[in-house]
Amino acid sequence: MQTKVSKGLVLYNRNFREDDKLVKIFTESSGKRMFFVKHASKSKLASVIQPLTVAEFIMKISDSGLSYIEDYREVSVFKAINEDIFKLSYATYIVSLADAAVNDNQYDPHLFDFLVKTLELMEQGLDYEILTNIFEVQILERFGVQLNFHECAFCHRVGLPFDFSFKYSGLLCPDHYHQDEKRSFLNPNVPYLLDRFQTIKFDDLQTISVNDDLKREIRLFLDAIYDDYVGIHLKSKKFIDDLGKWGQIMKS
Numbered sequence: 001m002q003t004k005v006s007k008g009l010v011l012y013n014r015n016f017r018e019d020d021k022l023v024k025i026f027t028e029s030s031g032k033r034m035f036f037v038k039h040a041s042k043s044k045l046a047s048v049i050q051p052l053t054v055a056e057f058i059m060k061i062s063d064s065g066l067s068y069i070e071d072y073r074e075v076s077v078f079k080a081i082n083e084d085i086f087k088l089s090y091a092t093y094i095v096s097l098a099d100a101a102v103n104d105n106q107y108d109p110h111l112f113d114f115l116v117k118t119l120e121l122m123e124q125g126l127d128y129e130i131l132t133n134i135f136e137v138q139i140l141e142r143f144g145v146q147l148n149f150h151e152c153a154f155c156h157r158v159g160l161p162f163d164f165s166f167k168y169s170g171l172l173c174p175d176h177y178h179q180d181e182k183r184s185f186l187n188p189n190v191p192y193l194l195d196r197f198q199t200i201k202f203d204d205l206q207t208i209s210v211n212d213d214l215k216r217e218i219r220l221f222l223d224a225i226y227d228d229y230v231g232i233h234l235k236s237k238k239f240i241d242d243l244g245k246w247g248q249i250m251k252s
């Protein structure tokens, strides 16, 4: 066991035996780890092991078994996210996506930063659906999926009204639409935006505005991409889909 001090984000906790808990924390220094908290309800750690809590943890890290939290400081919580069922469900989804994308114990400070930054922007009130789409597009690489939304797969030209072909796992320009008669028939704004999302800097986010119809088209296309190339089915994603259906019923 070695003692380490690191920023961490609580992914989830679950009950273990009588009053103990297992807590999964994504740490900046040591990747995702499972921590054992004894007598959790009476512990000084009770408040800091709630999902979506960020803190600096003083930890005893084990590479083979469970790790332990010795102490913590500089706790912050996402208050606005926790108070809004929509924001909370999207935040929960990207957290579970990050959990699914990399193995436990794997050092990945870049993904850690990206996840925390995305949650901070949701907390600040930026569009949580678009932030989720950006997260989904950029994390594809962690699932071993590399898609080019920038140029035609055949002639490599850029800046055209592209469509996507699952057959060729890439874009088709108007001159090459005919290569795949089962192409996606996308609104060309969908691949255009996904191309921007792949490389976007968070500072540029303020300038992106997407209307509801286009958002729905992006959602459907990303669902198809995830079905085809990633193939995971997260409960938190199903919850978002159901929430969307209820939202529609309440609007109409």
Ligand SMILES: [Zn+2]
Pocket: 152, 153, 154, 155, 156, 157, 172, 173, 174, 175, 176
């Ligand atoms: Zn082409």
